[in-house]
Amino acid sequence: MPAVAxxxxxxxxxxxxxxxxxxxxxxxGVTLPEEMAPLRAGRxxxxxxxxxxxxxxxxxxxxxxxxxxxxxxxxxxxxxRGTRALHQSRAGDVxxxxxxxxxxxxxxxxxxxxxxxxxxxxxSAPFMMGIEQAIAAGVPADQITYVYGGRTKGFLYDLDLFTxxxxxxxxxxxxxxxxxxxNVVQACEHLIESEGKPERVQVFTCGPDPMMKxxxxxxxxQGFESWVSLETYMGCGVGICNGxxxxxxxxxxxxxxxxxxxxxxxxxxxxxDIRF
Amino acid sequence: xxxxxxxxxxxxxxxxxLSASGTFGHGVEMTPLVSFESLGGWVSxxxxxxxxxxxxxxxxxxxxxxxxxxxxxxxxxxxHYQEATLPSVLAERARHPHTIVVTxxxxxxxxxxxxxxxxxxxVEGIDAFEINLSCPxxxxxxxxxxxxxxxxxxxxxxxxxxxQKPLFAKVSPNVTRVDEIAKxxxxxxxxxxxxxxxxxxxxxxxxxxxPRLATGAGGYSGxxxxxxxxxxxxxxxxxxxIPIIGCGGIRSAEDVMEFVAVGCAAxxxxxxxxxxxxxxxxxxxxxxxxxxxxGGRPLSEWVGTLxxxxxxxxxxxxxxxxxxx
Numbered sequence: 001m002p003a004v005a006x007x008x009x010x011x012x013x014x015x016x017x018x019x020x021x022x023x024x025x026x027x028x029g030v031t032l033p034e035e036m037a038p039l040r041a042g043r044x045x046x047x048x049x050x051x052x053x054x055x056x057x058x059x060x061x062x063x064x065x066x067x068x069x070x071x072x073x074x075x076x077x078x079x080x081r082g083t084r085a086l087h088q089s090r091a092g093d094v095x096x097x098x099x100x101x102x103x104x105x106x107x108x109x110x111x112x113x114x115x116x117x118x119x120x121x122x123x124s125a126p127f128m129m130g131i132e133q134a135i136a137a138g139v140p141a142d143q144i145t146y147v148y149g150g151r152t153k154g155f156l157y158d159l160d161l162f163t164x165x166x167x168x169x170x171x172x173x174x175x176x177x178x179x180x181x182x183n184v185v186q187a188c189e190h191l192i193e194s195e196g197k198p199e200r201v202q203v204f205t206c207g208p209d210p211m212m213k214x215x216x217x218x219x220x221x222q223g224f225e226s227w228v229s230l231e232t233y234m235g236c237g238v239g240i241c242n243g244x245x246x247x248x249x250x251x252x253x254x255x256x257x258x259x260x261x262x263x264x265x266x267x268x269x270x271x272x273d274i275r276f
Numbered sequence: 277x278x279x280x281x282x283x284x285x286x287x288x289x290x291x292x293x294l295s296a297s298g299t300f301g302h303g304v305e306m307t308p309l310v311s312f313e314s315l316g317g318w319v320s321x322x323x324x325x326x327x328x329x330x331x332x333x334x335x336x337x338x339x340x341x342x343x344x345x346x347x348x349x350x351x352x353x354x355x356h357y358q359e360a361t362l363p364s365v366l367a368e369r370a371r372h373p374h375t376i377v378v379t380x381x382x383x384x385x386x387x388x389x390x391x392x393x394x395x396x397x398x399v400e401g402i403d404a405f406e407i408n409l410s411c412p413x414x415x416x417x418x419x420x421x422x423x424x425x426x427x428x429x430x431x432x433x434x435x436x437x438x439x440q441k442p443l444f445a446k447v448s449p450n451v452t453r454v455d456e457i458a459k460x461x462x463x464x465x466x467x468x469x470x471x472x473x474x475x476x477x478x479x480x481x482x483x484x485x486x487p488r489l490a491t492g493a494g495g496y497s498g499x500x501x502x503x504x505x506x507x508x509x510x511x512x513x514x515x516x517x518i519p520i521i522g523c524g525g526i527r528s529a530e531d532v533m534e535f536v537a538v539g540c541a542a543x544x545x546x547x548x549x550x551x552x553x554x555x556x557x558x559x560x561x562x563x564x565x566x567x568x569x570x571g572g573r574p575l576s577e578w579v580g581t582l583x584x585x586x587x588x589x590x591x592x593x594x595x596x597x598x599x600x601x
Contacts, residue, residue: 004308010554048551056498056551057338096552235336235345236550238309240301242321242350243336258329259350 004238005101005264007037012050013097015089017073023154025077025122026087027064030095035069041129042229042268045099046237047074047086054085058098060234060263062125062206075157077122101237102267105130105204106227110138113200116224118147118184118215120207121155124162126229126268127206131165141166147187149211153178185214197222205229209276216271226271232262239264247275278567279574280560281374282316284519284542285442285467287403289316290374291560292532292575296523296546297322297380297406297446300556302351303361304368306549310557312368313375316542320357320365322382322408325392327353331413332490337479341500342525343547344477346413346491349382354392358399366401376403378444382411386421386434394438404441407431409461410448410473412495417476422448425460432464444521446470447512449501454508455515462516470521470544471509475501498547501525506534513539513580527551529562539580 017029028047046058059082064075078087089095105126108115115134117127127146135141144167150156151174159178163169171179172187180187184207201222205215206229219226235241244262248254252273254265260274269276280291294317300306302321312318330350337344351357357379369377379402383389393405409431410422421431432445445461447454449472458469474495479488487493505524513520522535523544535543548555567575 003305004553006308008308010309010552055338056547057343058551098553233334233336235343236299236553238306238553240305240553241299241336241345241550242330242347243345245330245333245335245350257352 004240008099008101008238009034011097013095015093015095016071016091018087018089018091021075022157023152025075025157027158028074028076028086028089029067030072030074030097032070032072032097036066036100039063039066039100039129040104041133042104042126043100043102044237044267045072045074045097045101046234048082048096049085049089050094050096053088055081057235058096058237059083060101060231060237060267062229063100064125064128066129075122075125098237101263103265105133105229105268108134108137108139109202110140112202114143114145114198114202115139116145116147116188116201116203118188118203118205118207119149120184120211121150122157123205123207123211123229124148124157125206127204128158128161130204131162131167135165135167142168144168145170145191147172147184149173149184149187149207151175183214184211185218188215188218192222200224203227212276219271227268228271228274228276229268230262230266230276232267234263237263249273249275278564278572279576280564280567282541282576284521285404285444287376287442288374289376289542291316291563292536292540292542293556293559293563294378294521294542294544295319295549295556296544297408298347299546299549302357303365306553307368309554313372314557314560315375317376317378317403318365319378319406319544320361320380321351322349322380322411323351323354323357323392324349324382325354325388327351327356334488334490337488339477339479339496339500342477342496342498343550344479344489344494344496345474346489346494348413348491349411354395358396362399362402366399369401377401378404378406380406380408380446382408382414384415386431389431390434390438393435393441397439397441402441404444404467405435405439406444406446406470407435407466408446408473410446412448412450412474412476412493413491417493419448419450422457422473423451425456428457429460429464432461432466436465442467444468444470446473447508448473449504449508449524450476455511458512458516462518466518468519468521468541469512469516470523471512472505472524475504497524499525499527502531506538509535509540510538510582527555529559529566532559532563533566533578536575536578537580537582539582541579
């Protein structure tokens with residue numbers, strides 16, 4: 001059994017930012033008491049308020065941005081008890097942070113063809129740093145397409161910041177209130193119809209499970225490789241509770257056991273390795 | 277600094293804090309966050325004869341005052357435990373004489389429990405076995421060995437026959453008379469009672485008409501169960517001569533001392549490690565500080581100090597004859 005990742009720390013961190021974002025989300029900035037090495041995009045932290053406002057069990061959140069050696073930002077959608085409690089945080093409030101956790105996105109390969117990042121709603125969280133790091137790793141910005149979908153434009157969080165990254169951004173909304181009128185898979189199909197099918201594309205997706213399944217099915221149809229960043233219920237985040245099981249495929253790299261742990265084997269998986 | 281060391285079933289422990297099975301990994305995975313020697317003992321996740329992939333998702337759900345789980349004893353079986361997990365555990369154990377290693381065993385039959393114990397009996401460095409009589413997430417939650425004192429005794433006696441290692445019997449709170457189960461375990465040869473496992477519980481998403489756990493019901497733990505667990509530990513302590521290891525909802529040194537006061541020689545901490553996986557690294561110091569503030573008596577002197585005062589009856593009510601009643 002793998003040990004808890006050696007760089008995981010439990011800290012009391014101070015909130016320095018709570019910025020409203022879109023219709024129902026916010027960006028939470030926290031300052032840790034000690035410096036961290038630069039984080040791989042796609043890794044996550046477990047967060048809760050130190051006081052009684054938060055539930056006992058912390059909740060997992062992808063690192064949205066690493067803005068300094070001790071400063072992190074998390075994009076949080078207000079959903080249930082845990083996120084409502086975090087939403088009440090003000091500058092100076094204390095959070096308990098557990099992290100960094102998980103494996104994050106794979107190494108970016110500059111020579112592996114265009115990269116399509118396909119996000120739905122709050123699933124954009126691991127892509128801000130992911131795109132930045134792909135560019136830093138030598139992937140030309142014009143080889144990166146960010147397809148970002150939501151039910152309506154209020155669920156396309158920080159769209160302008162993604163545009164500022166200098167990559168092609170294709171917004172898609174179910175109601176047509178912003179960008180392409182349709183879902184992200186239809187937007188991807190439209191891209192192929194209008195520009196022709198590239199020989200090779202690497203697809204990375206994060207969003208609601210049905211959307212990711214559709215994106216992976218699309219990638220399979222096109223013969224593209226794909227990776228998913230999953231969100232599951234988690235009890236501990238460090239690999240000890242076995243609460244975040246994900247089924248594995250018999251032919252994949254995780255085939256030696258019927259289930260993987262989303263927290264330590266993921267949350268990013270090669271789509272062909274898992275059933276979700 | 278108050279002395280926290282304890283004697284448990286013939287073993288010397290640096291302090292009374294043990295991890296609760298299933299909440300701290302199979303071996304020593306947690307050592308990046310909690311040093312091995314900061315605990316009195318490390319209790320493994322349940323080891324079974326055959327590999328078990330565990331239950332379907334969702335396996336966990338947090339409720340207003342606690343935590344539901346239905347993991348289903350996911351583990352890779354005793355072969356894997358012995359070959360892949362134990363070496364690193366035993367290496368830590370060899371360096372730390374006052375932190376014990378407890379292997380928690382799970383079986384479907386009395387024979388299976390005994391076979392597992394026999395298999396590991398000669399492993400030097402496993403200090404004790406904890407016999408999981410009470411997992412609510414297997415066998416359909418029927419708890420066959422923790423609801424009948426005779427069957428609990430049968431399992432413990434079967435294991436006793438094949439090993440001289442200390443045996444902890446982990447009992448269930450899902451009974452009317454946990455003390456009777458504890459007596460059965462003692463009669464079968466248990467050296468300590470772990471009181472207790474999770475309560476049976478459930479939560480539902482009524483809008484969708486679905487349970488929150490894939491199995492419907494599961495085990496309920498965390499802060500909300502502590503009064504129930506404390507009562508179980510207290511009843512067991514009064515019923516048997518062997519030590520009690522209190523378990524259920526402990527989050528602080530104050531909580532530890534409540535279990536000690538009702539008669540527990542040691543405690544296990546579980547769900548609190550999900551809230552903060554490093555909590556057990558600090559709890560020993562907090563416990564020592566707490567006892568210092570209370571005068572510095574050693575922990576062992578606080579065991580069983582609870583006295584329930586005799587009740588003074590209220591004055592008798594005057595009997596009244598009410599016509600027609």
